[in-house]
Amino acid sequence: MGLNDSSPGAMRNGRGLSDQWAESVVVRPRTTERHITVHKRLVLGFAASILTLIVVTAVAVALSVRYEECSGRDSEGLPAEPGSRGGTPRLNGSRADRTGEDEQPWKNSRLPGTLRPRHYDLRLNVCMDNFTFSGEVSIELECLNATRFIVLHADRLEVDRVSVTVEGGASGRQLSKPGGGVIRVHRHFAHAANQMYVLVLHRELKPLRLYRLNISYDAAIEDELLGFFRSSYTQNRERRYLAVTQFSPIHARKAFPCFDEPVYKATFSLGLRHDAQYASLSNMPVESSSLSDEDGWLTNMFARTPRMSTYYLAWAVCNFTFRETQTDGGVTIRLYARPDAISSGSGDYALHITERLLGFYQDFFKVQYSLPKLDLLAVPKHPYAAMENWGLSVFVEQKILLDADVSSSSYQMELTMVVVHEICHQWFGDLVTPMWWEDVWLKEGFAHFFEYVGTDFLFPKWNMEKQRFLTDVLHEVMLLDGLSSSHPISQEVEQATDIDRVFDWIAYKKGAALIRMLANVMGRTLFQKGLNDYLLSHMYSNAARDDLWNKLTQAMRSEGRDIDIGEMMDRWTLQMGYPVITISKNQSQQLPTHYIIVTQEHFLYGQEVKKNLSLQWQVPLTVALGNSSSVYSERLLWINNNTEIHRLGRMDDNSWLLGNINQTGYFRVNYDLQNWKLLIQQLHTRPQVISVGNRAGLIDDAFNLARAGYLPQGVPLQLIGYLPEETSFLPWHAASRALYQLDKLLDRTDEYRLFSDYVLKQVASRYHQLGWPTYGPGTEASVLQASYQTEELQRELIMLACSFGNKQCHRQAVAFISDWISSNKNRIPPNIRDVVYCTGVSLMDEDVWEFIWMKFHSTSVVSEKKILLEALTCSDNTFLLNRLLNLSLTSDLVPEQDVIDVIIHVGRNPQGRNLAWKYFREKWDVLNARYGEALFMNSKLISGVTEFLNTDTELDELKDFIQSSGVGAGPALPRALEIVEGNVRWHRLHRRQFYQWLRKPPSSSLG
């Protein structure tokens, strides 16, 4: 699943880059031991249930058990054993007593595990006129443990009829009596608290038997983005409707009664009946189609799916058109979208890369794509960036439609990565599914990591995995994970309402960072071998993290490398946070100087916040030794203790140490001040001796170590003094991210000019050297081959120059806008349109705002619409900002899914901060009612309007707000509070030192 990220390189109201303290972080302290116990119990439970099955089979065969017959007699047999399948819950309290219903398994948040679905036959009548549907589901069930209850999930379904019949033995033997036995249903009811539906039977279902459960029901096609929902678009001035599903993580139950936990994989046969003016799609191709003579309705029967989890089932009813292509292996790929988008070719790019990506993943994983077709569906409204339903992946339009002429390369990059991510899920997710939501990172971390690997395959020059990964994933998530309100990447969840919360940046970005660290420790070949083995062993089934660790350990051992991956990775996945590794040259007289002392401690922004000194990691630390002309030694050291002494090569006073080579590890590195000085000298004289990745890493580490109080404030400032020598994009990008972070803290301080002048001084020469891009309509080919690095650097410099107040930059932006208005031709190069629009709106008068507002309404290009709307939030005029805020929430002039972005972007504008913060509090009830269920939107909003608060008064306002309204908002508010407390603390402890350094000539010493 792709979360809706803000674009990595997007202009943020003149200031700010992708610097969000992103998605939700649950505060749920938990000890490692307990977690491991729970996990082991799940695995053992699964094994035990298989054993039970074998034993029971043997007994059943031996005794030649008679088949069930229709009987009305209430079985007074023993109550069901507590479920013991993988991922099944413990029944609360005592063993159920003999009266049966006292047991009440529906009172547990998890399904009881007594039954397992094998196959679903699902028939739906979809009525697009009044947005309702009726369904009949027939589920073939296997009984694992005797029970009188059938408990499954259903939410908002109006159940009409239910029936249960005996099917036959699990061994496949058919019933001796045709028609089977009917099992009388004592009563059936919904248990809304757990979104469950319960059938109490007159007698017990017996282990190893198959049963059939039939349920017919009615439901609405909802006007919200969950379950089976509707949305609309206009075509030829006419409103058209479509209906599509979003089942992940727990919304399949809103569309049909089902065992809606990932471990209950089954096959599905779907039939959709609807007005023939619509087409319908599902995971599998249409097998047969028939038109009713009576009402002219169409029935599409889709081919049976492979075994899969309920949340990957999908269907859509729409009148989209498509373009298609075929892979060499015969897989048909289609891209479905609004007819005008298809005819203008906006879908061609995604279609083209999808075809290449299927080939790439098949080669990389050495496992074929499983289905005969793959449809990509571009919808106008969707709760996430995209959803990887098997064979029918759904994308919001902005993440899949591309108009090469007008889209910036950052838009293209973001879109590409979303596609790469979703296609990866066809293996990591659809084919092998995490056992339970606590390990959602097992699929999301992989898909996020492969965004970079797969994009490198498509565009090798972009160098994503070695470079962009660092700023956009590693640096980004270390901001979040350095908070004491962070949580371990594997997080225990039980309640349905908590499940949405596990889809956060910790799962995605930390997951990806840990996988990248592991891939580097193992080496590409062994890593690939391990993944291949993992996929083959668990295909069409589920897996837990230990399954992965075992396969990776085996791969290592096959090459004689004896590392217990599970033991190493448990430290990283079951503990929150990450370490800061401090490397210092030995100062003691006892040891020769070529020894180094390495320490590890839990990195936290608030150092005085309680430190969990017990946290320790197994750290694969790579260390390089260098001097002014070269790196002359590289070593891998495993750091397992708090303090260790290691011997390196020969060192003299001028050799510097550099840890975490190419930033492949998930940790920060600090040094003694003398070593920082040597590294900074090296950067000022010959930066190329240190790799691009490490130059970016040094910048990010230095700023964050200083922010958290581990380093004097002058160190990062002096370090970026080398930037005029920097010719690569990545270190500039790392620096600008760090500078925008600081900007938010400083832009309302009296001495702000000291800071902005210092930044402009670093930027000026490179900015003037690279200049501005020229406008020339691109073609798809030219976009693909664009010299990405240079263009991105140019863009970064323009963005820095314009947002920190370079006059020439302002004049150029204004000239572009004036030209557009007077000629009515937009000749602004696509790659910098967002910067120009925003700068223009902030500097020019109200007419420009009106002009952009008009263009926002008239354009149909999705990428353009997005940046035009963002530009409107850049105005200095609080009246206009207020008007925009009110229009977004109260009219349909701004699309519903963009409202949150409008508020956040107003908040990123220094002139709009108070306004957004005030507006957010005033409208909290409305916003919470509208977006509350989409937790990530809520949490994005909360961090967006609070992250810049940094005074005692604002901190009090936030505390008041949390106290009066913050109940139930999830982990976003406690996190916001910690961030704002950190901001206030920084001002108290470090601001003076920071400005003091800036007032002194930068050539002065460190600290």
Ligand SMILES: [Zn+2]
């Ligand atoms: Zn995903």
